[in-house]
Amino acid sequence: MANFINSLRTWRRTYVRPRALVQKLLSPAIPLLATQARLKKYKNTGQAPRILILANGGIGNAIEGTPLVQALRVLWPKAFLVLLGPKGDLFSDWCVVDHNVQNLEEAQALGPFEKTFMIYGADLRQVPTSDLGLFGELYAPRQNSTQPFLKPEREVYLDLAKYMGYRGQAPPLYVSLRRPSFQIPAGDPLVCLLPGSKPEHLWRHKRWAHYGELSKLLLQRFPQLSILILGTGHDPVDESLLKMEGIFDLRGKCSLAETGWILKQADLVIGNDCGPMHIADAVLAEHLVLFGPTCELKNGPRNRGLPIRVPVHCSPCQFDPVLLNTCPKAVCMEGITPELVLSHAEKILTARRSKQNV
Numbered sequence: 001m002a003n004f005i006n007s008l009r010t011w012r013r014t015y016v017r018p019r020a021l022v023q024k025l026l027s028p029a030i031p032l033l034a035t036q037a038r039l040k041k042y043k044n045t046g047q048a049p050r051i052l053i054l055a056n057g058g059i060g061n062a063i064e065g066t067p068l069v070q071a072l073r074v075l076w077p078k079a080f081l082v083l084l085g086p087k088g089d090l091f092s093d094w095c096v097v098d099h100n101v102q103n104l105e106e107a108q109a110l111g112p113f114e115k116t117f118m119i120y121g122a123d124l125r126q127v128p129t130s131d132l133g134l135f136g137e138l139y140a141p142r143q144n145s146t147q148p149f150l151k152p153e154r155e156v157y158l159d160l161a162k163y164m165g166y167r168g169q170a171p172p173l174y175v176s177l178r179r180p181s182f183q184i185p186a187g188d189p190l191v192c193l194l195p196g197s198k199p200e201h202l203w204r205h206k207r208w209a210h211y212g213e214l215s216k217l218l219l220q221r222f223p224q225l226s227i228l229i230l231g232t233g234h235d236p237v238d239e240s241l242l243k244m245e246g247i248f249d250l251r252g253k254c255s256l257a258e259t260g261w262i263l264k265q266a267d268l269v270i271g272n273d274c275g276p277m278h279i280a281d282a283v284l285a286e287h288l289v290l291f292g293p294t295c296e297l298k299n300g301p302r303n304r305g306l307p308i309r310v311p312v313h314c315s316p317c318q319f320d321p322v323l324l325n326t327c328p329k330a331v332c333m334e335g336i337t338p339e340l341v342l343s344h345a346e347k348i349l350t351a352r353r354s355k356q357n358v
Contacts, residue, residue, distance in 0.1 A: 048078035052113040052135060056084045056102070057121015058198065059256070059275025060299065063090075063173055063282055064154040065119040070096055070171035071161035072117070082110050084122075089257040090279075092176045108134055115139060117160055120153070139163075148319050149298035173282035173302060177264065178257035184265065185248045187226020189349050191218060192263055194271025194280070196235035202321075205293045205330035208272045212238035213338040214345075219246055221346060228266070230259055230276060263287075267352050268345055272333075273299050281305050286348050288341060292333035294318045306344060310335035 053069055055062040062085050073081060073096050083097040084107045091100050101107050104127060111134040118124075118140040124132065141156045143149060149156070158170055193215070197206035215227055226246055229237060233252030242249050254262065260279045263269055269280040269287035273294045280287040281301045289300065289307050295316040296307040309315070315332035317323040 048076055048080060049114045050080040050082075050112065050136075051076070052082045052084065052107055052111070052116045053097075053119070054084050054107075054116060054122035054124070055119040056086060056104075057119060057123075059086050059090065060273075060278040061120045061153070062086050063175060063275075063278040064152070065157045066091075066174040066282075067154050067171040068117065068119075068157040068161055070174070071158060071166045071168065072164075073097075074168055074171075075161060075164060075166045082107060082113070086256075089178065089255050090175055092178075092257060094174060094176060096174075112136065117157075119157060146319055146321060149295060151297070152300065152302070153298050154302065173278070175260045175279050175282045176257040177261045177283065178255065179261050180254060180258045182253075184262060185226045185228065187246070188224040189222060189267035189352065190226050190228070190265065191345070191349075192228045192230055192266040192269045192271075192280075192285075193237075194230055194269065194274055194276045195237050196231035196276065197272060197274040199234060202324055203293075205324075205327060205333060206272050206274065207236070208290045208292075208333055208336065209238075210336075210338045210341075212241040214270070214341055215241055215244060215247060217338055217342045218345065219244065221342070222349065228262065230254060230262065231274075268348050270341065270345065277301075277305075286352070288344055288348075290333070290336050290341070291316070292330050292336070293324060293327070308336060308341065308344065310340075 051072060053065065055065045069081070069083060072079065081097045082099045082101060083091060084101050084104065085091045087102050091097070094100060099110055101110070108131065113134065114136040116135040116138050118138065120141070124135065139160050141160065143156045154173070155170070193211050195207060195211050197203050218227065219225055226248065229247065229249050229251055231251045235251055241247055256279065259276055260283050263276070263280045263285045264283040266285055269277070269285045271277045271287070272290045277287065277289050281303050284303050287301065287305045289296070289305055291307050291309040293316055295318050296309060300307045310332065312332040312335060314323060317327060
């Protein structure tokens, strides 16, 4: 025992006493240790941090950031939590946050904050330099949105909470739901189509061009089918599609929360990678996501969704801005045929019908 103690003392004199060496070895952990010390201070004194989550970029980004918001609430139950989300009622009745605001002016009025967590798409460049102090310490994902992702976007955000000391499981995705004031068309089955995406030139190839052909095939296979088209009034669809029996155009007629309610009622949701598809994922709807230029590892579904992609050597090109901007024809999306989508849709709808008949 004496020899062991002497050896331990020798190791301590040699390796531990030099403070610079210890700091160098522990440098990656020092921020976390300091954070844990602040956490202990909050717990012991009853103090709680004032936190702002900036999620005013895309709808999908904001939804993928909701596990982070919940983790921060678990980490600091008494925190003053403000969420700056997308415009609309996507998070209108969320009890996890103290305030749900939709512009920086409202957020600044509720400040100052000790910590601000930034979701992709959030931007503070319009804030005067003199006002940046209102946002406290800024935290953003290390993963750059122009670099290939090694895990889903929601997990990248959750890493921010883990860095702060969160050790729980990944919370679920969240969106608010509201029943529309108008009657939703009945159908057996009921299918929703989501043909939209951001209007920017950069994301033009995310849109799939064959919803009309797919609808014809679905109506032939399921004569009692009703198809609802959801999205904004600017989402383009084949005009011939709108003249078909059993097709109902609800573009621009539903809020985000109402869209979530409708998607939850659907037997199947089909769409390309867009914000409403993340809503479908959050409400646990069965859905097929058509991927072309974007990455299903980053944007893919968490729950009851199936990504569909055809192998193309240049896809996904999401992390190559030059290729994404100059691609003349999205062969990745053209390779997804209506027959391919129909084969997956038939399996899901037939299985759901079988369960209902049991």
